[in-house]
Structure formats: C-alpha cells, structure tokens
Amino acid sequence: MPVKTWDIWVRFTHWSIAGIVAWNLFGPTDQAHRVLGYVAAGLVASRIVWGFIGTTNARFAAWWPGRSHLTAYIRSLAAGEPQQHLSHNPLGGLMALTLWLLILALAVSGWLMRVNAFWGEDWPQDLHTCLSTALQVCVCAHILAAIVMSVWTRENLIGAMLTGFKRDLGDQDTSR
Template sequence: MPEGRVKTWDLWVRLTHWTVAGIVAWNLFGPTDATHRVLGYIAAGLVGLRIVWGFVGTQYARFSAWWPTPAHLIAYVRSLARGRPMHHLSHNPLGGSMAIALWLLILALGASGWLMRLDAFWGEDWPQELHTVLSIALEVCICVHIAAAIVMSVWTRENLIGAMLTGFKRSGPENEKAPRKRSPS
C-alpha cells in the first residue's frame, strides 16, 4: 500500500460505480430501445445491490461511514466557507448527499420505465413525462457530480476520480478517525 494512502473504495463499490455510470451514459445518449430498458433495469438492480452493500459492506462503503446527517452537512459547508474543506476518507457529506440523490433518481427511472410498459398505463402520457423529467434531473445531477469531483480534486489536491479507479485515498490528517459512529438517538 502506498505511504499515506488508505484503501477506501473496495472493488464492489468501484465496479458498481463505473458500471452504473456507463449504463447511464448509454441510456441518456443512446437509442430508447429494448437494450435501453434492459440496461435501465440492470442499473436499478446494481443500485439496489449497492444500497445493500451500504449496510453489510466494507468499512468505508457502509452508510455509517458517510451518511450525511444535518449536523455533518452544516459542519462540512462551514469548512468549505472557511476555505479549508474537512477531509473524509469516505464520502464527504455533500458527496454522500449526491450519491443518495443519484441512486434515488436511477431507481425512480427504473420504476417509471417499468410503469410505461404496463397495460394499465397504455395511452397515458404521465409515465413518459415523469421518465423524461427524471432523466433531465439525473443529467443535471451528473453534471454537478462530475464538476464537484473535479473542483474538489483540484482544491484539496486529492484525485477523487483516481480514488474511484484505484480504491485508494490520501489518509488525511493524523487525528482523523475511522468512519464515524452513529450516536444513539
């Protein structure tokens, strides 16, 4: 393991990330045919499996390592405003919020695509309109996600895109702890 680096993203996290990214790119810009439908269901299935992995997976893949609570979001936004973003081994709170938004949009697109094929909605416009609105929302979120990854990589001098390829992130400050534990409610 390289000095000062931590294996953060396991193989399953990276495979699901890049496979879903490829499928979404194909489905956003490719033809809307039978392949589009099958790939959409595969993407939704992979997102579902990634959500399961958030409960049972490796240390940094678990939701307990990065769930964006209001307190964590506020603290992180304040660190950005001070010009010194807090370092996170897993997702930072804004990145975690974006992951959740992307996953929900992909799941909703799978569901709306499925609804469009049901006889019960034959001739109805709203399932197609919903699917279109969701796809536009996904495109916007993807653009924000990519831009944020690039900006934060430059700002923090940590290659976040490279980390999602290799699995390694910079270990960060010496006093940084392992994934935070949820406090009992």
C-alpha cells in the first residue's frame, strides 16, 4: 500500500532546483543564468525553512544524517541489506545537504563576481567554476545513487519524488 512521503513543496523545490541547475550548468551564462541562480538559492533557502516547519518527512528530524545513523546505514550497505527509510536515508540526506550548500555557495560566488570591489580579480570566477564542477559531480552521484538504490531495494525513488508516494515499509522503516 503506497504511503504519502513527499509533500508538494518538497517535490516542487526538488524538481525546480533540478531544472534550474541543469539549465545553468549547460545553458548560456547570461542574465537568465544569474537570475535563475538566485531563484535556485531562494528555493534552497525555502526548503531549509521547510526542514524545520514542514511535514513530518520533510523535517530534518526525520532524516538528519547524524554520525550514528550514517554508520549504521553504511554497515547495512556493506552487509548487503540496506536499511529502509520512509524519508531520506542517511547518505541521501547528506547528499541533499551537500547539494544545497553548493547551490548557496554558487549563488554567493556568482554575486561576488559582479561586486565592484572584486572587479579584475580572478578568484571569484575560479571559485565559481570549482563549485560548479563539484555540483556536477554531486548531481551525477545523486542520480546514479537514486537509480542504483531503486534497483537494489526495489523501491522507485525517482517515482516517489514525482508522485510523493513510497511503498509502506511497515516495521522495516529504520528512520527515527
């Protein structure tokens, strides 16, 4: 029986940010690139707020990747029996936080490139380029992990982020 996992705001911010990131990574670096970068940062900020006040599975309390949760999850992977989570698993949560931090840092570095105080300086552009490369690597890892874990656990994680529903885990849910 399907269980509502991801609310509309989680799914909207996820797919909107994904689309903006794809556009900004592969599209032209023009005014739209800058505006969309700031929109992405605003969506990340709103998602962070939602992590405190949102629905149960959207809240950080449901999926914060603490050391003990990460260790237990990695051990379950090594044993070939990954723990099931209704919300993000600990590595997925860690990836979400990493992606959000990179997007926010990209917005700041992009803004710094336009500040008069740094006119003629190369480091803001170099930082922006390094952050962009890191984001590309993390996005690829995120997509690959979603596919691999969907196949391994027989749980359509990408479908869940589209529909908002996951299968009921019953007593298998190892989240908090």
